[in-house]
Amino acid sequence: MTAWGESQLTQAQTKQLLAVFFTIYFGAVFLRVDYFPLSWVPMYGLHKTKETVTVGVGDKAFRDEGFVAIRANGERLRISSRLLNVPSANFRRLYAQRAFNNAPPQHNRERVGLIGFNRWWYETLVGPDPKLNRNYPDTLLKSVNRTLGYGPSDRQRIVQLESHLDFASFSRDKLNRGDVSNPLVERRVAIVRPEGTILVGPNGNRIIAGYGLNAGKSGVNAIE
């Protein structure tokens, strides 16, 4: 090297450099490495055909006001993207996905269909499947309290977050005909507390995270 990266590479050395470079980048494809700046997959590469397609139907005005929250002292408030100082697109994901214990796409696909060698290195070097024992709502609640500066014994701390969202379920048969009319629409509320998260829906309540639940479950079968 004579100066900043000003190499005097020969053609043979250049080919060696390219071989190393592409071995790393394309090797990541075969090993299914998805850690920036290496990647093997597009964001929405995972798809499983199901009898129904369930999607969240947002209420932008309600969401803009934020999570319905309760402090330890009983006070009710709304926690918006502005209060948390995050972009609205990120807040939408926190509100409509993490609160309902839905994983980001990379967690959903990370261990799907791995061959033996790739499963071995993931489990040895990375650890267990992030979808197991997942508890995204708990991470969210802790993040909210830390962001707002509330400690574990603070009476101002947030002890409950609620995310209210409609979910529309479309049958595959109707979708195959292009018919999106009259989906089954249900209002569900994710109630996030330090001990766990309950999903309140028309068919009753269901624990989706915490409360000793040791298998990771999605709150609703919604795509991101």
Next chain:
Amino acid sequence: MNSPARSKSVVDRFFFDWFPAEALGAARFYFGIGLAIYLTIQFNQLFQISAFGAPFHYTLPIWYFGLLGIDHITPWTIYAAYAALMAACALFTLGKWTKPAIVAIILAIFYLKGIRDSISGDVHHREVPIVVCLLLFLFSKCDRSFGLDARRSPKPIEDWEASWPLRAMQLYVVMFYFWALMAKVRLSGLDWFTGGGRIQAVLLSRSLRDGFNPDGSVVNLSLGYELAQHPNIIFAVGLLVFFFELLAPAILFVRNIWLRLLFVAGATVFHQANWFLMNVQFYFYPFVFVTFFNMAAVTRWVGGRLALKRPLSAAQEGV
């Protein structure tokens, strides 16, 4: 080129015999302009963060933030990092302190991407090919032509020294499409494409995420919602995507400018459609295709056309 092609291997001809020396610096110049715009599009949502507001604690820090123990946003640093990023892009474009500028751009991308993706944990891929191209510019002699640093260069670079970095960028850019197809097939088989498949599900999800207006229309992405009701069209679009991604590597062996322009046009339509149907923010990504052309010749050709002097065809100019 420097030596008879018949004495060279396929690899040599692929990497070393494609572009003249002038192409690398010109590609850097136009790539730099596109880069500033593209990265502004990628990170402008961070400007919703108040510089002196609450320091949000990440829910799922990206892997290198986890390693470094960065667990919250220091809001004012977003603005400092963006200013540094734009300054570095300007220096890179002009070819002044080019290599340090590339390092600064890469560091700024890591930092701003880390902030954006760690808030809710969705790691996007929109910066992956950009960083690959920047690394290849870093390893190359892109500072030795078409820029301010070049004025103090003792001697011009050779054709092969300009050719290999651009060919390597092309290789990664087209393989990014090809691997995307392989990944879909590895994860989902042909389910991704059959019927409405994944495309229909994403169209519905994206168009309904902000809900309906009082008149029953969707708040955003109405075209995507409309398209979700036409599974046959979606299937046809899916087939086009399938074949585009499958055959993308073939463009690496095409010298005909019109075929290369057709490929770029197809990719551009693909990214634009993803934008206005699904709000996927890849719409300015086609700027990377400046690496597919001899931009010095393009500059001469456009300059000649603008000056109404000796109008030559693009092919005559060696584009």
